[in-house]
Amino acid sequence: MGVRHWFALLVLLPTLIVGAYYVFYAANIYESEARFLVRNRGGGGGSAVDALAGRAGGIASAISGARSGMEESRAVAAWIGSYAAVNTIRGDIDLVEMWRRPEADVVSELWWETPQLEWLAWYFRRRVIVTLDPETGVMQLRVHAFRPADAHRLAEEVLRRSEELVNTFTARSIADTLRAAQADVDKAERRVLAAREALIGFREREQAFDPASTATGAVTTITQLQGALAQARTEYEERRRFMRPDNPQLQVLQNRVAALQQQIATERARVTRGEEALTQQVAAFERLELERMMADRELASAVGSLEAARSDALRQQVFVMRVSEPQMPEYPLYPRATFNTLTVFVSLSVLFGIGWLLVVSAREHAS
Numbered sequence: 455m456g457v458r459h460w461f462a463l464l465v466l467l468p469t470l471i472v473g474a475y476y477v478f479y480a481a482n483i484y485e486s487e488a489r490f491l492v493r494n495r496g497g498g499g500g501s502a503v504d505a506l507a508g509r510a511g512g513i514a515s516a517i518s519g520a521r522s523g524m525e526e527s528r529a530v531a532a533w534i535g536s537y538a539a540v541n542t543i544r545g546d547i548d549l550v551e552m553w554r555r556p557e558a559d560v561v562s563e564l565w566w567e568t569p570q571l572e573w574l575a576w577y578f579r580r581r582v583i584v585t586l587d588p589e590t591g592v593m594q595l596r597v598h599a600f601r602p603a604d605a606h607r608l609a610e611e612v613l614r615r616s617e618e619l620v621n622t623f624t625a626r627s628i629a630d631t632l633r634a635a636q637a638d639v640d641k642a643e644r645r646v647l648a649a650r651e652a653l654i655g656f657r658e659r660e661q662a663f664d665p666a667s668t669a670t671g672a673v674t675t676i677t678q679l680q681g682a683l684a685q686a687r688t689e690y691e692e693r694r695r696f697m698r699p700d701n702p703q704l705q706v707l708q709n710r711v712a713a714l715q716q717q718i719a720t721e722r723a724r725v726t727r728g729e730e731a732l733t734q735q736v737a738a739f740e741r742l743e744l745e746r747m748m749a750d751r752e753l754a755s756a757v758g759s760l761e762a763a764r765s766d767a768l769r770q771q772v773f774v775m776r777v778s779e780p781q782m783p784e785y786p787l788y789p790r791a792t793f794n795t796l797t798v799f800v801s802l803s804v805l806f807g808i809g810w811l812l813v814v815s816a817r818e819h820a821s
Contacts, residue, residue, distance in 0.1 A: 457810060465802040473795040481559040482786035486605035488595045488613055489777040492527040492620055495769060526623055526772050527591055530616050531584045534595075540575045543611055549574060552608065553581065555600040562789070563600075582612060592777060602783040609780035617774040628767040635756070635763040642753035649746040656742055676721045683714040 533539050543549065553564035564577050581598040595612060599605035690707040697704055 460810070461806060465799065465806050468802055469795060469799040472798045473791070475561075476789055476791035476795060479559055480789045480791070481557050481562055481600055483562065483598050483600060483788035484602045484605045484783035484785075485787045486597045486599075486602075486609040486780045486783055487778070488609050488780040489592055490595070490613065490616070490774055491590070491592045491777060492524075492530060492772055493591075493775050495771045495773070524588070524591055526620060527586055527593060529623070530619060530774075531586050531593060533619055534582060534584045534612060534616065535575075535579050537571055537575050539612075539615065540571065540578050542615055543608075544574070547608060547611055549578065549608075552599055552601075552604045553577065555604075558600045582608070595780075597780070598788065606780055606782045613774070613776065613780065620772055620774050624771045624773070627770065628764075631763050631767040631770075632760065635760040638756040639753070639760050642749065642756040645749040646746070646753050649742065649749040653739075653742045653746055656739060676718055679714055679718045679721065683711060683718065686710045686714060 540549070550564060550567065550569065554567070555563075558564075564574075566573055569577070583596045583598075585594045585596075587593070595609060597605050597609040597612065599608060686707060690704065690711060693701075693707065694704060
């Protein structure tokens with residue numbers, strides 16, 4: 455056989471078989487495409503309203519803000535091709551039925567009627583393709599199916615599940631951020647309650663609402679008594695000079711001086727002596743009042759930290775913004791019959807040429 459016969463057998467015949475397969479047998483495959491990005495609410499300079507409305511400035515600012523959500527974007531891209539995604543999506547859409555439609559051919563359809571998760575995920579990754587642009591953060595989702603409605607429905611489902619995943623990320627991040635701050639607030643609240651209960655218990659036990667005010671009143675009373683005593687002594691000394699010692703008025707003044715001295719001594723003893731001394735009450739009350747004030751300040755600080763943490767968490771919140779919605783396919787983009795057939799022909803021709811050169815070289819070397 456000459457080189458032409460071998461060329462026809464090894465190159466032209468496989469090319470014709472492949473071409474015939476694409477022309478007469480291969481099923482049409484429709485593609486639904488969507489573009490979206492995972493954006494951080496704290497990023498970008500445009501308003502979220504403009505971005506969601508699809509304005510050029512809003513989308514540009516959203517793309518710049520999406521760079522801060524790049525980790526979440528990679529996580530979403532990884533999730534779409536995971537077993538978890540396949541398991542979740544097939545709960546709402548019958549993937550096996552979708553990819554085993556009657557119009558599908560044997561080569562391109564899902565080969566198993568009841569596939570295991572691993573094989574279904576392998577085929578899922580062939581039909582659902584996600585690419586991430588590292589510069590803009592925009593993710594491209596391409597879904598292939600044998601019917602236009604199937605491709606569109608599956609693209610919508612993948613987008614919806616991706617949005618739920620990002621919302622889960624956000625809720626978990628906010629919860630983690632607020633957990634420590636909320637724990638500080640709870641601790642401060644317990645301290646405030648304990649301080650106030652201790653203060654109430656002290657007042658009930660001592661029968662004194664404000665010992666400090668009571669002590670101030672006692673000091674004022676002693677001062678007034680001392681003034682009255684000084685006045686009584688002065689009056690006694692003045693009258694003793696010109697009255698007889700047995701004069702009843704002198705006796706009255708002596709009794710008044712003695713009574714004032716006794717009252718002053720009683721007031722001083724009540725303030726400074728005994729286990730129930732007013733000074734001890736004042737010291738204990740001031741300690742409890744100081745603890746209450748410090749607890750109130752700690753609570754105010756903890757509440758402020760919680761609000762700051764909540765604001766920061768909201769600024770760091772991420773969400774999925776759809777740049778373009780999944781479209782309903784109108785024309786099957788696959789299979790690319792002409793391109794694939796030419797690719798097979800060129801590849802076989804190159805391989806045939808290399809092989810034929812090796813054969814010729816071997817023959818010349820043998821001769």
